[in-house]
Amino acid sequence: MIDPGFALGVISWLSPLLFGVGVAGVFARRSSLAMMTSLQLMVSAGVLALVGFDLRHALAAAGAGATGQGFGVSAVILLAAQTVVTASLLIARARTAARKGGPVPW
Amino acid sequence: MIFESIVLVVLALLVLVSGALAVATSWGERMRTALLLISSGLLATLFAVLGATSIALAQLLVTAGQGLVLFYFVGALDPGSEVSTPEASADKSAPSHWLLIVLGIGGGAFMASAVWFTEAALLPEFDKGERIASHTAGFAEVGRVVVADHGVTTLLAGLILLSVTVTAGFLVKGRLEE
Numbered sequence: 305m306i307d308p309g310f311a312l313g314v315i316s317w318l319s320p321l322l323f324g325v326g327v328a329g330v331f332a333r334r335s336s337l338a339m340m341t342s343l344q345l346m347v348s349a350g351v352l353a354l355v356g357f358d359l360r361h362a363l364a365a366a367g368a369g370a371t372g373q374g375f376g377v378s379a380v381i382l383l384a385a386q387t388v389v390t391a392s393l394l395i396a397r398a399r400t401a402a403r404k405g406g407p408v409p410w
Numbered sequence: 411m412i413f414e415s416i417v418l419v420v421l422a423l424l425v426l427v428s429g430a431l432a433v434a435t436s437w438g439e440r441m442r443t444a445l446l447l448i449s450s451g452l453l454a455t456l457f458a459v460l461g462a463t464s465i466a467l468a469q470l471l472v473t474a475g476q477g478l479v480l481f482y483f484v485g486a487l488d489p490g491s492e493v494s495t496p497e498a499s500a501d502k503s504a505p506s507h508w509l510l511i512v513l514g515i516g517g518g519a520f521m522a523s524a525v526w527f528t529e530a531a532l533l534p535e536f537d538k539g540e541r542i543a544s545h546t547a548g549f550a551e552v553g554r555v556v557v558a559d560h561g562v563t564t565l566l567a568g569l570i571l572l573s574v575t576v577t578a579g580f581l582v583k584g585r586l587e588e
Binding site: 306307310311314315318320321322323324325326327328329332333335337338341342344345348351352355358359373376377380381383384387388391395 | 419439
């Protein structure tokens, strides 16, 4: 089992940096699909912070924990639902544009 | 424990480097999207190393599904397809690299401050002990029940929610294509 204090230290710098990469990706990429993937990175950074707070909670109250993981699972499931809906809409838009003879608006 | 710590740091660096390469380089669209997916997949491994196995499994499923959609169903990332990138775009209002750097650093600083302020606000509450013990124990119990005792049920509920959403998404797609 990994040391919770060390893991918390890693998470405290990884989560903000990953969020920053996601923000930069949203603004840097013109492709809608890539923007969607960058948004997923941002949400994943938030889930990582939840796991980090879960570790903090476990450190502070011995024996407690798994609260953040419960919220994290919910967040990832919502992320999956959001990805499916967004991808479906993008595919529909692209096929409609292709049928009309225009460029694929990715 | 030292080995696991090294694995954790290496995984964290790989997640960051692959994500940064996907954002900052001018490689092909297919390669950069693959790097973003690799970053998400490595993040799932990192969750597993941290002991959050339910989140790791869910993250892995999401990443795999997204990769399937991007590279198989969409097919838009094939070489030769018309993908609008900043390099190929005729839109001269594409953001400059300096703006991207400022936005990236600003976003990271915002997230870091949110983490720091939340922890600073919560830390005294953790140390109070008895007064909030019932609340924290209650939340912890909910988490334990969800993750440890009913992990399979939670994942099944998530899969059902996902299948309902997929159906709804395809229904919307069908209406849009009419």
